[in-house]
Amino acid sequence: MFLYKAIVFLPLIGAIIAGLFGRAIGAKASEYVTSGLMIITAALSWYVFFTVALGHPEGAIKVEVLRWIQSGGIDVSWSLRIDTLTSVMLIVVNTVSTLVHVYSIGYMHHDPHRPRFFAYLSLFTFAMLMLVTSDNLLQMFFGWEGVGLASYLLIGFWFKKPSASAAAMKAFIVNRVGDFGFVLGIAGVFVLFGAINFDTIFANAANFAPHEGAEAASEVVLNLFGMQLDKTHALTAVCLLLFMGAMGKSAQFLLHTWLPDAMEGPTPVSALIHAATMVTAGVFLVARMSPLFELSHDALTVVTIIGAITAFFAATVGLVQNDIKRVIAYSTCSQLGYMFVALGVGAYGAAIFHLFTHAFFKALLFLCAGSVIHAVDGEQDMRYMGGLRPHIKVTFWMMMIGTLAITGVGIPFTPFGFAGFFSKDVIIEAAYASHSPAAGFAFTMLVIAALFTSFYSWRLIFMTFFGKPRASHEVMHHVHESPQVMLVPLYILAIGAVFAGFLFEGRFYGEEYAEFWKGALFTSKENELLEHFHHVPALVALSPFIAMVVGFVIAWYMYIKSPSTPRVLAQQHRVLYQFLLNKWYFDELYDFLFVRSAKALGKFLWQKGDVGVIDTYGPNGIAARVVDVTNRVVRLQTGYLYHYAFAMLIGIAALVTWMMLGSSF
Numbered sequence: 001m002f003l004y005k006a007i008v009f010l011p012l013i014g015a016i017i018a019g020l021f022g023r024a025i026g027a028k029a030s031e032y033v034t035s036g037l038m039i040i041t042a043a044l045s046w047y048v049f050f051t052v053a054l055g056h057p058e059g060a061i062k063v064e065v066l067r068w069i070q071s072g073g074i075d076v077s078w079s080l081r082i083d084t085l086t087s088v089m090l091i092v093v094n095t096v097s098t099l100v101h102v103y104s105i106g107y108m109h110h111d112p113h114r115p116r117f118f119a120y121l122s123l124f125t126f127a128m129l130m131l132v133t134s135d136n137l138l139q140m141f142f143g144w145e146g147v148g149l150a151s152y153l154l155i156g157f158w159f160k161k162p163s164a165s166a167a168a169m170k171a172f173i174v175n176r177v178g179d180f181g182f183v184l185g186i187a188g189v190f191v192l193f194g195a196i197n198f199d200t201i202f203a204n205a206a207n208f209a210p211h212e213g214a215e216a217a218s219e220v221v222l223n224l225f226g227m228q229l230d231k232t233h234a235l236t237a238v239c240l241l242l243f244m245g246a247m248g249k250s251a252q253f254l255l256h257t258w259l260p261d262a263m264e265g266p267t268p269v270s271a272l273i274h275a276a277t278m279v280t281a282g283v284f285l286v287a288r289m290s291p292l293f294e295l296s297h298d299a300l301t302v303v304t305i306i307g308a309i310t311a312f313f314a315a316t317v318g319l320v321q322n323d324i325k326r327v328i329a330y331s332t333c334s335q336l337g338y339m340f341v342a343l344g345v346g347a348y349g350a351a352i353f354h355l356f357t358h359a360f361f362k363a364l365l366f367l368c369a370g371s372v373i374h375a376v377d378g379e380q381d382m383r384y385m386g387g388l389r390p391h392i393k394v395t396f397w398m399m400m401i402g403t404l405a406i407t408g409v410g411i412p413f414t415p416f417g418f419a420g421f422f423s424k425d426v427i428i429e430a431a432y433a434s435h436s437p438a439a440g441f442a443f444t445m446l447v448i449a450a451l452f453t454s455f456y457s458w459r460l461i462f463m464t465f466f467g468k469p470r471a472s473h474e475v476m477h478h479v480h481e482s483p484q485v486m487l488v489p490l491y492i493l494a495i496g497a498v499f500a501g502f503l504f505e506g507r508f509y510g511e512e513y514a515e516f517w518k519g520a521l522f523t524s525k526e527n528e529l530l531e532h533f534h535h536v537p538a539l540v541a542l543s544p545f546i547a548m549v550v551g552f553v554i555a556w557y558m559y560i561k562s563p564s565t566p567r568v569l570a571q572q573h574r575v576l577y578q579f580l581l582n583k584w585y586f587d588e589l590y591d592f593l594f595v596r597s598a599k600a601l602g603k604f605l606w607q608k609g610d611v612g613v614i615d616t617y618g619p620n621g622i623a624a625r626v627v628d629v630t631n632r633v634v635r636l637q638t639g640y641l642y643h644y645a646f647a648m649l650i651g652i653a654a655l656v657t658w659m660m661l662g663s664s665f
Contacts, residue, residue, distance in 0.1 A: 001063045003047075004061070005063065006040075006044060007044050007094070010037045010040060011038060011125040013037060014034035014119075014122040015123040017033050018033060018115045023115065025115075027115055030114060031104075034119070034122045035101040035118075038097055038122065038125065041094045042095050045091045045094040045095070046095075048087050048090060049087040049088065049090065052083065052086075053087045053088060053516060054516075057518075058518060060083040061082040062079050065078040066078050068138075069138070073194065074190070075197075076196065076197070077136075079136075080133040081133060081134065081198065084516060084518055084520040085517070090132065092276050093125065093128050093129060093276050094129075096271070096359050096363045097128075097276065099492060100271050101118065101121055101122075102488065102489050103486050103489040104118065104121065107267065107374060113157075120153045120154050123146075123153075124147065124150035124151065124153075124272065124277060125272075125277070127149070128143065128147050130143035131143030131147060135198055136198060137198075140285070141183070141186060144182065147281060148179070148249075151171055151172075151278050152169075152171060154265050154273070155261075155262050155264060155269065156169075157265055158266070164265065168264075171259075171262055175248045175249060175255075178245045178246070178255050181241045182241070182246075182248075182285075183245075185239075185244070185245060188234070188241055189201060189238055189242075189292075192222065202291045205295060207231070208292075208295055209295050232295075238292065239289070239293050239296045242292075243286065243299065243306075245285065246282030246283070246340075247306065250280070250339075251310075252307070252336065252337070253313055253337075256586075259329055260333075262274075263325040263326055263329055267325065267367070267369060267373060268367070270329070270369075270370075271362075271366035275362040275363035276359040279332060280355050280359070282340075283343065283355050284355075286340070286351075287351060287521060290348050290521050291522040294523065295524070300344045301344065301438050303341075304431075304436050304442050305344075305438045305442070307336075307338070307339070307442070308337065308438065308441055308442040308445040309337070311334045311335075311338050311449040312337070312449050314334035315331075315449040315453055316452060316584075318331055318456040319580060323382075324369050324372060324380050324381075325366070327460050328362070328366055328460075330456075331457065335354070337449070338427050338446060339351045341427060342354065342431075344436065344442070345439065346434065346436075347426070347427065347509065349513055349521060350426050350430055353426070353504065354423035356500060356504065357420060357422070358420075359496075360405070360496030360500050361405035361420060361493070361497040362402075363493050364493035364494055367486070368399035368490060371398075372399075375395070375479050375480055375482065376388070377475055377478060385464045386464070386469050387469035389465040392482070394490070395482065395487075395490070398487075398491070399464075399465075401418070401497050401498060402494070403460070403461055404497075405420045406453065406457055407453060407548050407552070408421045408425055408545070409548065412541060412545050413541070415502055418497060419496065419500045419501035422501030422505045425544040426533065428446045428450065428540075428543065429533045430533040431446055433535075434529055434533075447544065450548060451547035451551045454547060454551025454552050455554055455555045456555075457555075458552050458555035458556065458559075513530060
């Protein structure tokens, strides 16, 4: 049991040491302590994965850390829930976090605030571990908010940079919108089940399955948040509220705007947030609550539609971005859409499988982007790169592996392919094979997104590494490969990007599904998707491969064969180009609807309320009148002797007059 506690708390110990004693022990010691503890944590996580997920224990292992709350019908302990889903998340979070820690030793070596940076990284990891090992919704919420806080600190790490501070605030505020839904969802679960512990919730979930007939459906009516709902509809309302929280953390359509701006943080932060931690929290939440979502077809339909729109929307924006990190950021947003489509159609194992493989190749792409930026003295605009392949050959080949993985390169109908070939393609097949009302829409959006993904991924490769150098002669003269401390993490992630799909395909959604998951993911008897998507038409199975090839050919033609074509197309279709370049104008729309309106309301309340009322008639007003009177009285104290003599004379005259008039009466 100590093993599981060590996995969760070793990163916290590292954060405390680097955060509180970093100045005393120095930057190097802070780096080595936090990275060393993370290496131990990652090794223990892989051990747990092999013993729990690939072993044969039945059910979840639970380790109580401490008694927490016993009040008002709530009996909650801080306990660690270790099952297959948890063990998968442990290796994803801790492996990527460990490699990011090691990579940061080289990437951040010039920064004078390295102890603070490594403390934040370890704190972020601890919060994510608390989230994925939670045994109840309240514990999950604490980890959920901890991740949000740590992301704010990491995105705004260079806080003297206005854009970084603004991006950190944006991430924090947008996530609060989703978190509000999550809080209401937790409250709804407590109303329905009288508990927030997962075992109690899952054991009673079947009571909320849809009934046959309208009369049966209205047998039990609940007053949930003031609305009269039958049990099935109440469950749907709760699932949608929980999904609202997932939308915020996983940057789904409408709550996605914070994710690209998070690129303002150091590149290792981008890899950690986008590949393995914060953005996967929403996917994990829906997968963990699969016993509830599986019973609400309406909620699953909403999840499917939002996921499909997100995959398409983010892919369209990624087509024209010029910042190397923002291209990869929008690909993250798009790939998360794939995961939610899989969850929405009931292919929970496929969703987590894509989360698993995506962590390797997306972390690889981000860290390779950091290596490129490191090589060209901080430049991030691909228009000022080009021709870098001979100068940074290792980074080039590592980024090629990541690109082959994300675009899903493989040989159809064979077990040979990169990680994305297995995990992304099966989601497209599952969308087609499902009986979801949104299945056709989702399938179409995902295939188009696959084509766009291939295009912008190869566009990044061609603009960065091929063609003539577009950087200044001085920059090109100093282009150099990254040190080994930055390259070794790339080698390890590349192994995952190549082999993760091939090695684990059967366990996540194939013939070993039940033995692997052991009930950690719930699939109802009516859900026969595991069987159906293995028998889709050949053209459907080939569609991701065709989309990948078409995207590659178009990118090759536009950026290698005819480099002038992109500029001509941008000029001919300027409105569409600007629409995509400005991210569908969501930032401008939200600025108009929410930011400016909030500022206008605040200014109105300040002018009419604070200045007009409080400053005039309230405590401030009374104080102001006292000051006015005092200022007038002070004017009488001139300091001139004849003024005081004149005042005394007036006083004596007034006194004599009063005495004379008073005696006459």
